[in-house]
């Protein structure tokens with residue numbers, strides 16, 4: 082299930098349950114003749130119903146749907162206004178489902194901020210109107226609920242982020258993995274087409290990797306791969322992204338980098354790697370194939386293929402070398 086679909090379901094379910102709950106409250110108040118509370122609960126039930134409808138209509142935009150803040154602000158303000166104007170002490174309990182709804186639907190910070198905007202004035206009103214012991218019990222309960230729900234959601238967000246990081250990261254090197262490469266490259270190509278900025282890529286492989294493995298063992302090649310990843314992270318600039326592919330191959334995406342730029346950075350990478358003395362293996366070199374997006378490169382495969390061919394050409398011309406392969410010129 083995608084994140085958007087998951088949110089659509091949880092938002093619709095949250096509003097739906099709240100709508101049912103508040104509608105039941107409205108019916109009870111009607112039955113006992115508390116007409117003011119009946120109107121308040123009916124208004125709130127309609128707002129939560131609007132939340133369900135809004136969620137369904139904007140189901141494709143649930144990752145950042147601004148309408149939720151308006152609907153939930155309306156619900157929170159309704160309770161505060163009722164607390165100020167009515168003499169019904171039970172209204173403060175209505176804040177409980179609302180706090181949960183704020184946190185379930187809004188981003189964590191917004192949800193906590195909106196809930197505090199409700200609970201702080203509510204606490205003042207309760208202290209002024211009720212016996213201190215009663216006020217402390219209700220307010221304490223509400224703040225405990227807010228803290229527990231916020232902690233739970235923070236924990237969930239953290240776990241989701243860790244799972245996502247694991248899915249796109251190579252456990253050996255800590256760089257992004259091949260799976261994430263095509264996704265990011267396609268986004269960068271679309272961005273480059275839309276903005277007209279240059280985009281370059283580098284395919285890079287360790288020379289004589291098999292010989293190093295024969296001489297020092299496979300574990301030492303993996304160690305070299307890891308050390309080179311750290312080195313590359315130190316050389317590239319913010320905005321560039323590094324991927325470790327099979328065996329001993331790297332890929333770099335360099336947004337906003339023209340042909341002259343990719344030649345500079347590729348040469349810098351080649352030179353600094355050759356100059357370095359690596360643990361156990363001593364000296365090591367790399368072959369680099371680079372290219373810049375041309376007019377025909379609207380998909381990842383053409384750009385990746387050209388970079389790979391350029392790397393093979395660099396390799397053919399001898400280790401420790403860089404080869405640039407040009408794409409179709411982009412007319413400006």
Ligand SMILES: Nc1nc2c(ncn2[C@@H]2O[C@H](COP(=O)(O)OP(=O)(O)OP(=O)(O)O)[C@@H](O)[C@H]2O)c(=O)[nH]1
Nearest residue numbers: 316317318321335336337338339341342343345346
């Ligand atoms: N993407 C990327 N491009 C680089 C990097 N280093 C150099 N370049 C490219 O090479 C060009 C010349 O870089 P430098 O020789 O370092 O000169 P510079 O004036 O310090 O480059 P700036 O980083 O633009 O300030 C830059 O304008 C970039 O296009 C890098 O780490 N990443």
